[in-house]
Amino acid sequence: MNTLIITGAANGIGRATLIKAIEDGYFVIAADKDADGLSALQKEYGAEVLETHVVDFADNTVIKGFIPALYERHSTIYGLVNNAGIYHGKSVYAYSDAQVDEILNVNLKALVYLSKDFAEREMQHEAPRSIVNIASVAGEVGSCDALYGATKAAVIGLTKANAWNFAPFVRVNAVSPALIHDTAIYDTIPTYRRDEYARQEILKDPILPSAVAEVILLLVGDAMRHITGRVIPVDNGAYPR
Structure with a gap:
């Protein structure tokens, strides 16, 4: 049984991926700051297939210590899904200094440390491994939330760079969702921006977290063993690029 780390696993895309x-x-191995959400999942699925960790990736100590701590219990881990993220849907002028630091830590800095710490350990096995980062269409075409858009653009750059850094054994790809329904982020997106996303879609079947999870697991697995450094859109055909 291969082991897979999923961050932001208690809700939305992360929960569907779990x-x-x-x-x-x-x-x-599921990580999230939502203790109640993780507890419910643990009760539903049990310790035979699920290990949960209540962590906040806004904390620098957590970011740097999370992966090393896991390897005290696990000799090898097959894959990492960097899903944890923050979206406020507000103007850059409305951000406090603390919120700037928080979103940079959760959306970008955590990915830097978790990815390199995972790859450093798994490359020693000289066997196929996989990292999937969750980007966003906002990182490709812009966002009304400048900090969110900036961090997701950086995730795309990090994905491509780490595909080189971690080759030939650790593949690194990204999924770039657009308007995903039934998530906490959906309710935070300003109405005019949701309408714009919907208008751009050429397929009209609303995208749910489970649909994104299917693409994530496809990228994680062996079927995509020849794919690395790629950004896969899940966007109903919006914003062709």
């Missing part, structure tokens, strides 16, 4: 991963036969 469920799909367990269905596909993975043992999941």
Whole structure:
């Protein structure tokens, strides 16, 4: 049974990815600051397939210590899904200094440390491993939330760079969702921006977290073993690029 780390696993895309991963036969290490959400998942799925960690990736100590601590319990881990993220949907002028630091830590700095700490350990095995980062269409075409858009653009750059850095054993790809329904972020996106996303879509079936999870697990797995350094849109055909 391969082991897969999923951050931001208690809700939305992360939760859907956790469920799909367990269905596909993975043992999941789930991390989130939502203790209640993780507890509910732990009760539902059990310790045989799920290990949960209540962590806040806004904390520098957590960012730098999370992966090393896991390897005190696990000799090898197959994959990492960097899903944890923050979106405020507000003007850059409305950000406090603390919120700037928080979003940079959660959306970008955590990915830097978790990815390099994972790859450094797994490259020693000289066997196929996989990292999937969650970017966003906002990182490609811009966002009304400048900090969110900037961090997601950086995630795309980090994905491409780390595909080189971690080759030939650790593949690194990104999924770039657009308007995803039934998530906390959806309710935070300003109405005019949601309408714009919807107008751009050429497929009209609303995208749910489970649909994004299917793409994530496809990228994680062996079927995509020849794919690295790529950004895969899940956007109903919006914003062709």
